[in-house]
Amino acid sequence: MSTGVSLGDQAAGERELAFALLAGPAAGGARRATRSLLRSGRSQILDLIAHLPAPDRENAEATAARLWERGVRPLLCDDPRYPDSLRRFSGAPPALFCLGPMELLERPAVGVCGSRDASDGGIRAARACGAEAARLGIAVVSGYAKGVDTAGHLAALEAGGTTIAVLAEGIDHFRMKAPYRELGTAVGANMLVVSQFPPAQRWTAGAAMTRNQVIVGLSRALVVVEARDTGGTLKAGEVALRGSRPVFVLDSMGSASPGNQRLISAGGRHVADRRELRALLQQLRVEQAPLLPID
Structure with a gap:
């Protein structure tokens, strides 16, 4: 053949x-x-x-x-x-x-980052972001981890949208997880998997931190769900703010999450409901990501 x-x-x-x-x-x-x-x-x-x-x-x-x-x-x-x-x-x-389909890198994209052990409210917030982005033709970029990442990826795919999974390990270790396989052939056409690491490299916490820079770099804004007071989600939000990317902090716990509060204090935008999130994503669709000087 x-x-x-x-x-x-x-x-x-x-x-x-x-x-x-x-x-x-x-x-x-x-x-x-x-x-x-x-x-x-x-x-x-x-x-x-x-x-x-x-x-x-x-x-x-x-x-x-x-x-x-x-x-x-x-x-x-x-x-x-x-x-x-x-x-x-x-x-x-x-x-x-x-x-996967590399042309997905040409689409406007929003990053989604959050806790692996998110609350039910956090999962609903991540799914809302994935679904709204899909309806607007915006790709969802996330880290293929459990919790918020998976909720965002799957919601985008289920709504007929596209998603980019950025691995914290080499691509040799990528396996399609069961919830994605259940979506059938749509995943192959609408999901791109990328890794910046040597193919055989295994997951480490340091690689996860490094991977978040690619999630932010590919995205016009970063949506944060339930950031802890330390860890990768908080660091990703800080990287986005330093890189002049908007950070949208979703109100899944009444903004009680300590990392959420830190990011809002540093310049992130508190997003209280789905209507406000939709309006912000609509604005992203027509804006260009800031072009920073090359180091």
């Missing part, structure tokens, strides 16, 4: 995947790789890759072939398809490993 991809396209795609795998190690880290790609192009990193040990390069080529067969596609930060809002955001990764 034909896949619709020529051997030439496959070879070029595997080379791009291998380059994405090796750029960070060759440059001495992800941030250095991003800066080098955006300032000097690929020639410098290609020279550095050529000096890596042969087994490292051979392993990257074998991994690239395996990822390509699985449907994983690379997106380097110097590619015109790489979202400019992320490219200009602090902590932009040199590459994203993508599984």
Whole structure:
């Protein structure tokens, strides 16, 4: 059966995947790789890759072939398809490993971040955000964790919308969870999975914090649900505020959540009801995300 991809396209795609795998190690880290790609192009990193040990390069080529067969596609930060809002955001990764429809990255998007152990009210608030965003043609970007993330992703899909799952681990560890599989074929057409990490990297708390920068960078605003007084949700809200992204703090507990209060005090907007949320999302649809100077 034909896949619709020529051997030439496959070879070029595997080379791009291998380059994405090796750029960070060759440059001495992800941030250095991003800066080098955006300032000097690929020639410098290609020279550095050529000096890596042969087994490292051979392993990257074998991994690239395996990822390509699985449907994983690379997106380097110097590619015109790489979202400019992320490219200009602090902590932009040199590459994203993508599984699913990459064109979803072109849509206006809102980030959703919140507790893994959210209250019933928090889950309802996250679902309201996902459903309202879907009806407005806005993609929901979240972290594919249980609780608020899952509620936002699923509500968007159930309402006929689109969603982007940003992993806190390598894409080798991605598995479609049961609630998503129950939605059938719509998930494959309307959900993009991305990871900035080496494919075999496992979940860590530090990676989850780093992943949140991509969620914020892809989004025109961040919706926060039940932020604790410490942890990833609070940090994501702080990253968004520093990056000039609006932060909408949903009132799922009468704003009693300690992290919610801190974010509101720092400049986040308290959102009291669904009508106000809908109006804010409608405004996002026609606004552009701020274009920050490239570091």
